[in-house]
Amino acid sequence: MAIGYLIIQTRLADEAVPLENVRVRILDDQGNRVYDLVTDESGRTPMVSLETVDAALSLEPGYSETPYVSYGILAQTDGFQSLYIAGIPIYDGETAIQDLVMLPGADRARSGDITRITMGPPAVSGNEPHSQQGASIQPYVLRQVVIPNRITVHLGSPSAYAANVQVSFPDYVKNAASSEIYPTWPDAALRANIYVIITFALNRIFTEWYRSQGCDFDITNSTAYDQAFVYGRVTYESINNIVDEIFNEYVTRPGQNAPYFTSFCNGTTVTCQGLSQWGTVTLAEQGRSPIQILRYYYPNDVTIAEAGAVSDTLSSYPGTPLRTGSAGLDVQNIQNYLNRIRQNYPAIPVISDPSGVFGAGTDAAVRRFQSVFNLAPDGVVGKSTWYKISQIYTAVARLAELDSEGTQLGIGTVPPDTVLRQGSRGNDVLTLQYLLAVISQFYPELPDVTQDSIFGPSTRQAVIAFQQMRGLTADGIVGPSTWQALYDVYLDVKGNIPSNTPGTSGYFEYTVRSGDTLWLLSLRYDTTVDAIKRLNGLTGNELYIGQTLKIPTPADDSYFEYTVRSGDTLWALARRFGTTVDAIKSLNGLTGDTLRIGQVLRIPNG
Numbered sequence: 001m002a003i004g005y006l007i008i009q010t011r012l013a014d015e016a017v018p019l020e021n022v023r024v025r026i027l028d029d030q031g032n033r034v035y036d037l038v039t040d041e042s043g044r045t046p047m048v049s050l051e052t053v054d055a056a057l058s059l060e061p062g063y064s065e066t067p068y069v070s071y072g073i074l075a076q077t078d079g080f081q082s083l084y085i086a087g088i089p090i091y092d093g094e095t096a097i098q099d100l101v102m103l104p105g106a107d108r109a110r111s112g113d114i115t116r117i118t119m120g121p122p123a124v125s126g127n128e129p130h131s132q133q134g135a136s137i138q139p140y141v142l143r144q145v146v147i148p149n150r151i152t153v154h155l156g157s158p159s160a161y162a163a164n165v166q167v168s169f170p171d172y173v174k175n176a177a178s179s180e181i182y183p184t185w186p187d188a189a190l191r192a193n194i195y196v197i198i199t200f201a202l203n204r205i206f207t208e209w210y211r212s213q214g215c216d217f218d219i220t221n222s223t224a225y226d227q228a229f230v231y232g233r234v235t236y237e238s239i240n241n242i243v244d245e246i247f248n249e250y251v252t253r254p255g256q257n258a259p260y261f262t263s264f265c266n267g268t269t270v271t272c273q274g275l276s277q278w279g280t281v282t283l284a285e286q287g288r289s290p291i292q293i294l295r296y297y298y299p300n301d302v303t304i305a306e307a308g309a310v311s312d313t314l315s316s317y318p319g320t321p322l323r324t325g326s327a328g329l330d331v332q333n334i335q336n337y338l339n340r341i342r343q344n345y346p347a348i349p350v351i352s353d354p355s356g357v358f359g360a361g362t363d364a365a366v367r368r369f370q371s372v373f374n375l376a377p378d379g380v381v382g383k384s385t386w387y388k389i390s391q392i393y394t395a396v397a398r399l400a401e402l403d404s405e406g407t408q409l410g411i412g413t414v415p416p417d418t419v420l421r422q423g424s425r426g427n428d429v430l431t432l433q434y435l436l437a438v439i440s441q442f443y444p445e446l447p448d449v450t451q452d453s454i455f456g457p458s459t460r461q462a463v464i465a466f467q468q469m470r471g472l473t474a475d476g477i478v479g480p481s482t483w484q485a486l487y488d489v490y491l492d493v494k495g496n497i498p499s500n501t502p503g504t505s506g507y508f509e510y511t512v513r514s515g516d517t518l519w520l521l522s523l524r525y526d527t528t529v530d531a532i533k534r535l536n537g538l539t540g541n542e543l544y545i546g547q548t549l550k551i552p553t554p555a556d557d558s559y560f561e562y563t564v565r566s567g568d569t570l571w572a573l574a575r576r577f578g579t580t581v582d583a584i585k586s587l588n589g590l591t592g593d594t595l596r597i598g599q600v601l602r603i604p605n606g
Contacts, residue, residue: 001491002092004052007374008037008045008073010100012442014168015373016344016395017496018043019077021103026050029071034071037116040373042347049096055092058182061268061278066121067091067182075100075523080494087119088234094183095237097374106491115322123180125229127269142449145206147248147261147310149394154217154230158210164465165444168391170247173198174235177243179228180285181277182599183236186284192293194242194260196275199251202259202307216447218463231444240374244384249295250308260302274298277438310387322381324363332356337393338365339523344396345372349361349528350600352563355519361563374490386402395515399497402438405451406494413491422476425457431479435486436462442493445469508560508577508603512547524563527552564599565581 006026008415010019026035037045050071058067065102068089075083080102090096103115123130151172156162167175176197181190204210204219204226211218221229267276275297283293288363296300310316335351342348348368352361363379370377371496373388381389399599409431433451440462446469449462460476467474470485478486511523518529518541532538536548543549551560564572570581570593584590587602594603 001051002050002054002135004068004090004092005047005049005095006071006088006090006098007047007095008039008075008100008352009040010075010077011101012102012104013399014395014494015392016399016441017494018098018345019080021524022075022100022102024100027074028326029070029072031072036587037292040347041403044347049091051093051485052090052193054531055094057182058091058184059281061281065147066125067184073098077102079495080104082114082490082520083117084114085117085119085232085234087175088120089119089185091182091236092423096129096234097237097240098128098234100233101232105489106577107512108117113268117232119229119233122178122222124182126223126266126267126440129270129272130227130263130265145202145250145257145305147202147305147307148205149310149391150203151219152217152493153231154210154215154220155231157222157228158215158220158225159253160175160222163445163468164447166447167231167444169201170243170387170391171231172201174240174244175231176201176227176229177239178235179230179233181334183238185281187238187242188288188293189280190239190244191246191290192275192280193264194239194246195249195290195294196264197227198247198249199262202250203261203273206259224440237374240382241376241388242373244388247387248310249304249339250307251302252305253299253302260298262298264297317383317386322358322386323379324358324360327356327357329356331358334386334389335362335523336390338362338527340371340391341392341396342370342526345369347372350561350563350601351523355523366474377490389603399441402441403497404433405434405495406438410489410534411435413487415480416488417480420455420478421458422455422460425453427453429453429459432486433459435490436466438497439486439489439493441487442496443469444552458511508550508551511576512545512549513565514545516543517541518543518565521549521551525551525560556569562603564595564597564600564601566597568595569593570595573603577603 009266011023012019018041020039020041020043022039024037024039025033026037026048028034034050037048038475039045048070050299052069053067057063068091070087070089071087073085083100083102086276087100088096101236111348120446148169151169152166153172154164158589175196180197181193220226231244233518251262252258252260254418257588263272263274264277265272265274266290267278273530280293283296291304322331328399332355335355338348339351342350342453350363351365353359366381367377368384369380373392373460375385375388406413416431418428420429420432430451433449436446436449437451440448447462449459463478463482464476465475466486467482472481472485518532522529524530532549532553535552570584575585583604584601587604
């Protein structure tokens, strides 16, 4: 029997929030228990092996059975609805990555406390014809091809009453590719199909195909109109790695800015004038490259272009990979992003290198980040790692910003008593928009809203979507029942938003040494410049050698991390931080007194 692999990860709000201690049970197709697992601090389970069928069967277009074995997952944890996923395909030699999208607030679930997702077979194995409706250029077109941060997918045909969900564009492509084709296909076939899927979606966005018809979505998941997509489905490492590399590249023709309309079908039970999915396998086995495969089905002058911008990233990829020995502003940006991400993902080590210098500390942090997010852990910040770091930083910073805004608004546990509707203005509208913005990070069927204190059409649309989600009268009017439901859901999800600044109920005293700055100290001890200045009553940034500073420590931590510098000894550190040599050795598992520069030690608090 062949073997495939499965990793399960539970992360919420665009991967900004990992869920630890989720209990995961893997079941075979008869419902028998195969594994019992628990997610770690990064929301991941260990990789497990599962029996399946030979990969060669997935390369045969005439094979009538499924070339994989299906498994199920039951996930449970306190404060969240349980999640059951059926029909997860496991392929020979492939690593499947299943994201668990769990909804906060099991006690307030409208229909029981379990969410169910069922996956069908990939579209390539069916006989559904894909849409041929589209063109390279439509009357309504955007000026520039931009990769959106999030794409809105309608879970049904265009006219069907169905939910919309918002997902990141790379995640959409990974899902669509995993829903369309087999991940065991040759690399060139996978790349050709993924280029087609990316380009098809970008064509829908660029031409505003649905938006120009008054729809509130970018694309559907109906293969009769667009391409397959199953919200919450498993994806595969072979597909994911390619998408991370080429997600901002698309098919076009010389002299045209628009993404080419890349129609396609499976090529066996359904034929078309576009690309044949099964045909790409044959061409790849003949040794043809992805671009040669594309030119076989489309005009022979098609080429691959790169989108000029990626929406909502903080800075564009510099074009040259960063690695040990690199230096400059790009390195500093990556260090800053990783240090902030570490507050949500503590498995990523503190960076001990000087700001802007890519040394051993930055290398270690990059490798751990890559491992946590299923990238090749080579310590090199290439395009895929750069954009993933930027994406996760944007997500965690967005949550921190929301948490700050909520504090400024003074949101408590009692809703306002006003009734709001389109045309309303003022602070209560701002409170409403803030609540919707927070909730939308955890419930992708809710559109995000602009927080401008004006109850306009987009706010009404978000209110209606929320009311539909909670089973309320979907009239777009915020009265007592809608206010209470908003607060119920908000209080459920708020506990899952990590604070931007570690708590300051504790601190340790630090004696300033030569070369110290507030910025370097904030990075070294995982806090912020403002937190240090507030705790010490500082109004400026100047420090002097010998000055004693209070450094804030996380309220719930029994230790903080310290990077060993020249001249440090265990005895000196014990005196400086009010502890003992034995306590430091015990916490770090040390058997001797030798320290090395750059070594990260855990220092007991107090």
